[in-house]
Amino acid sequence: MGEVKLIGAWGSSMTWRVQMLLKMKGIEHEYVEEDLANKSPLLLQHNPVHKKVPVLLHNGKAIAESLVIIQYIEETWENGPSLLPKNPYDRAVARFWAKYFDETCIPAMLKASKTAGEEREKAKEEAIELLKFLDNEVKGKKFFGGDTIGLVDIALSFGSYWFDIISEIVGLELITKDKLPNLCQWIDEFVNHSFVKENLPDRGRLTQIFTMFLGSAAK
Template structure:
């Protein structure tokens, strides 16, 4: 039996992506919780470039960066539903939107909530413009990939769950039904699907962590 380990952090959306993908595929794994303020020698050994979680260790070989790991999981374990579409064009589009979420949407939403000064003002203007693209992409769809959860949905877990908690905490009205009806419908569908709901971090615990962080910045 293959040895699979995940080095992660319970409240990290990136770490949760990997766990959800493994569970979607029915892969058994050992989870190792990292203290991000005091990273273990193992984490630094397996991810010396970025020194971040998550890290997937498969038979002693480390794979890093959550989107890369998701593709690795899909290609390595054929059992269970596919995470990426089979069609080459659809696969390319899934990669595009997942990258768009990581490189554009997440930083803008984060800075709109936690930024300061001009950076925050700019992010509050930029984030809704970026989210419009996601809303448009979801028109007429249940999930980004169609009728089932796939790469882009898993990549967008921060938008669906974490961002709601953070924006409520800081008092920012960002993703509303009148502005983003398709995105809001997807968020509701995604977080309430039995599989996803089972593997999300506890809301109160997550809110408590963010609340403590928010107070530190005041």
């Protein structure tokens, strides 16, 4: 299927989403590590709009934005395991929640992690209200994808391992059993899923990197 390159950054949950699908499908590719503090001409050339990772290069053509890349991979390498349900309605629902998490929940969660005092309490309550929709969506299920990991599970990966590390660094308690019990249960299932577990980035190194970025954030 030609030459596949992934421009990514170590520890980036958005890069990780794509890496998981490439690995699941056994797609051979070259991984190019990007220095986000000193962006390369390769990244700037192929993602001039957002200047962010991940970017997938397929036969020299660039695709940016992790959810768009996932869609592209699913449509290009149709064989092998898929993150998307077969039924078009279920696919649309999965895409809806993935988009909702990225566009609505992540900014709210980050806001709570970067603020302090009353402002943090308000931001935290707002984020919890938004996450309740996802908590309800996964109620009674092992994964958002049912018994197996699907698009929404991969899309929410930031909300599991990565956000847990951020929360620990800044002393934030946002995803708790009393407020979001089903999401807590999902996080437990997700991070302990064998495929996920063996591919998670090292916690110590990730903590160091996030501490550098969040060093001055409220505790």
